[in-house]
Amino acid sequence: MEIPARAGSTALSDVPAGPALGTPIVIAHRGASGHLPEHTLESYRLAIALGADYVEPDLVSTKDGVLVARHENEIGGTTDVSDHPEFAGRRTRKWVDGALVTGWFTEDFTLAELKTLRAKERLPQVRPANAAYDGRFEVPTFDEVLELVVSESRRLRRSIGVYPETKHPTYFASIGLSLEPPLLDALARHHLDRPGSTVFLQSFEVTNLRWLRTMTSLPLVQLVDADGRPFDRVLADDPRSYRDLVSPAGLFEVAAYADAIGVHKDLVLPRDDAGRVNRPSPLVAQAHDAGLLVHAWTLRNEKQFMATSFRTSPHPAAPGDPHAEVRAFLEAGVDGFFTDNTDTGVTARADWLRLDAVS
Template sequence: MHASESLAVRPATGLPCPVIVGHRGASAYRPEHTAASYELAIDLGADLIEPDVVVSRDGALVVRHENELSRSTDVADRPEFAHRRATRVVGGRQRTGWFAEDFTLAELRTLRAVERMPALRPLNTTYDGRFGVLTLAEVVEIARRRSTPGRQVRVLAELKKPSWAGRHGLPMVELVAAELRRLGADTPDGTVVLQSFDAAALRQLRADLGNRGPTMLQLVDDDAGDDVLVSPSGLREVSTYAQGIAPSRHRILLRDAEQSLTGVSDLVAQAHRAGLLVVPWTLRPENAFLPRHLRRGTDPIGHGDAQTEARLLLALGVDGLITDAPEVAVRARAELQTAAAAAPGLSR
């Protein structure tokens, strides 16, 4: 079944199809989750920009990759916060560092963003310290300000461990529902689309916001623990509370231990049969993340042929791509759309 044939049975979300999502902005080129990263992603053609959301001590919805702050901010270099260093178990893993839930929003505002993967993206360190910490509302404001009558920019907000946060006195699900209502972003075609690995939290949000609430995607990791979500029965269950899945791209383009492509799965077709969109993550341009045959040179941080990986996924009928380099996916989408437009003439 071709993507165009399956669109009729998939949910109406107001999204163009296929969409390009700027993962934490254009994080291949700017420190993630900064205003500069989001603005650049839009400039490069992203239809949506993707913030990760955690909660501050005073209940603010803050944009950071995770609640531990030392990899993405300068908090470790701030002597006034040295006593906040702590060790705790988050999502089954013991972590030591500085945690968003120990800071008020005002305190988080004093921190400066830094490149989270400096060894992989050394050029991004040029921007260290230039940008502050944003809230979800501020990312929504960027998307709305940059939208035009002909191009609506939206926000794909990933909720980070919301059930864990709730068990620790930070009711993220309730805070998100209230914030979406306040922002007027609580409808299927609103500015905000939600995603999370936490199925229980998505179900709770669906119950709270109703069937006319925001579009939601169930994130699916490539660990065996998430296999149940992409079984036929699991996909049917996901369709009761979400409009799509956002799986690891490795569940679609299969690799062996040597990182060579070995084939493709039928996940896209299976999800479409369940009436679900499919928006895989995360396409990155560096050789370190690409299948072996698409690498160019031997330097892990060198850029390879990510456009071909994007083109492969789009040709399989995915409904969007989540990527650190939006312009690469935009080019792949344009290439396939041009080929599709030419196909009828070629067949005559």
């Protein structure tokens, strides 16, 4: 696969708007992660080339307080750190959000040390073609991601958004590496902290979103899993779950500090015992009644991630139909969706918009 050439840095000004108002947005989940190792500049760049409206970096911190893009702070599965004998002694165990995790952690490395590592495919058994790029790409900083987004917006003459997630915010705050201040500082450096900037800020926790609401007017997104509780509520012995957040009353509480919910796709299209989806849940309509946008995650081309309704036949070996899955979520009324396969998302949305215009 050809990787678009690196673009130079430039300021963002007078860039045309993104999708038309009301058009569901395509959010490149960790970049074009269905095609290249996730959370690399090359993956984000490819997603932009394929037409993504937003790119989504997950943010964690280095030892020296620099935000970098990794799915987790444990990097044994997404970098070649295990091949570096100089870092063998950094392997350790930590409790992160209530789980005991073994590996190497970004907060134990300076940025200079992380830059000696190279990314690798997180799901090599699922995406063996991506693994061919192992060892080629660096771990990017958030500033580098923003520089890419700004420069590509200028070069392509279209507004490209950024949709960062703070990973494990309570954990990082507990070790003196809070994510939110450097996040806001980075956005300000790139002039993306202003009203109208194409930015969404997201978190699975509640406390840091409430704090961000006092510090920025940028739209905030409460992430909602299908099960469990936000970890800050676990620590506070607050029994309210993710399901409580998306109850009719909970949605109005969320709307007091957030502008959207980013929800597990099964909350929009629930599956039956056979793994099929039938009618949408009332969640989208209820969220809209509360004044919240709804973004669903995560749509992927591989059939094992799909409901059986989106497979071409009941046979276990039958391929999936990712275009049909995208259309089903658009028909359910979502305002956007996260996808590992930007090309699929953009094409399926275009087909749906064409059919919708005809009807």
